[in-house]
Amino acid sequence: MSEASERSRPDVTDTPLRVQGLEKQFGGITAVDGATFEVERGTLTGLIGPNGAGKSTTFNLITGMLTPDAGTVTFDGEDITGLTPHRIADRGLVRTFQIARELKEMTVLENMMLAPKGQRGERLWRSVLPVTRASVVEQETELLDRVWETLEFFDIEHLAEEYAGNLSGGQRKLLEMARALLTDPDVLLLDEPFAGVNPTLERRLLEHIHELRDQGYTFLLVEHDMDLIMNNCRHVIVMHQGRILTEGTPAEVKANEDVVEAYLGGDV
Numbered sequence: 001m002s003e004a005s006e007r008s009r010p011d012v013t014d015t016p017l018r019v020q021g022l023e024k025q026f027g028g029i030t031a032v033d034g035a036t037f038e039v040e041r042g043t044l045t046g047l048i049g050p051n052g053a054g055k056s057t058t059f060n061l062i063t064g065m066l067t068p069d070a071g072t073v074t075f076d077g078e079d080i081t082g083l084t085p086h087r088i089a090d091r092g093l094v095r096t097f098q099i100a101r102e103l104k105e106m107t108v109l110e111n112m113m114l115a116p117k118g119q120r121g122e123r124l125w126r127s128v129l130p131v132t133r134a135s136v137v138e139q140e141t142e143l144l145d146r147v148w149e150t151l152e153f154f155d156i157e158h159l160a161e162e163y164a165g166n167l168s169g170g171q172r173k174l175l176e177m178a179r180a181l182l183t184d185p186d187v188l189l190l191d192e193p194f195a196g197v198n199p200t201l202e203r204r205l206l207e208h209i210h211e212l213r214d215q216g217y218t219f220l221l222v223e224h225d226m227d228l229i230m231n232n233c234r235h236v237i238v239m240h241q242g243r244i245l246t247e248g249t250p251a252e253v254k255a256n257e258d259v260v261e262a263y264l265g266g267d268v
Ligand SMILES: Nc1ncnc2c1ncn2[C@@H]1O[C@H](COP(=O)(O)OP(=O)(O)OP(=O)(O)O)[C@@H](O)[C@H]1O
Pocket: 026, 029, 030, 031, 049, 050, 051, 052, 053, 054, 055, 056, 057, 058
């Protein structure tokens, strides 16, 4: 992982992600209904809400997996609404993905080597250099170094030769996060990263997230475990029926009667 100082770039704002009036309909269902919120840099922000509130759809709209019917997504001050997932990831905004079936038949190392690579910054000067055998070898070596460094960070380097399909649920979550980090993102969206993860691994994954946050990474986390959200997030955004019901500190959100009602209102 890079040093914190390397991560601060002059052109970035303290509020990397802004979502304004986001809307998405599926047939007759309004999944996201005018969602507006911001995520501050270097925070672990929670996005919560009952089942069907629109959290995953919001993630898909932000990362370009879905196109919004209305509204904008701004990243580092630029409108990225409607860009392809690839372009959005290239700018440093990524979400984790479940390891697809075909990737389960590959080893952990192969999964890492195949992860999309964002070499923002480097790519510019590389593109003006002649492609020589030496430069290709150098890039491959750099990538391999980075892959090992990331595997070691997540304590899964001993699993490098294991098939991804043989990993436990928790180990797979670590691999998913390791893959996402290889793109060198600024902001990571995590949709239920602890689902199926045992308590020991959950604690470890959380430690990693906090460590990365301290380095300057920004996280937006969807999670159903309320205690986990309240104990780990500085800011919590509550979605309900496609809208932002309220947001604030964990204490503020917990004390909000609308939130209690939304959760008890038969949606869960
Ligand atoms: N591709 C789709 N086609 C049709 N309806 C969809 C689609 N994706 C989501 N929906 C609907 O949109 C609404 C919001 O779904 P979404 O998955 O975003 O909720 P969520 O907050 O992530 O819920 P959960 O906590 O259960 O994961 C739900 O009513 C869901 O059924």
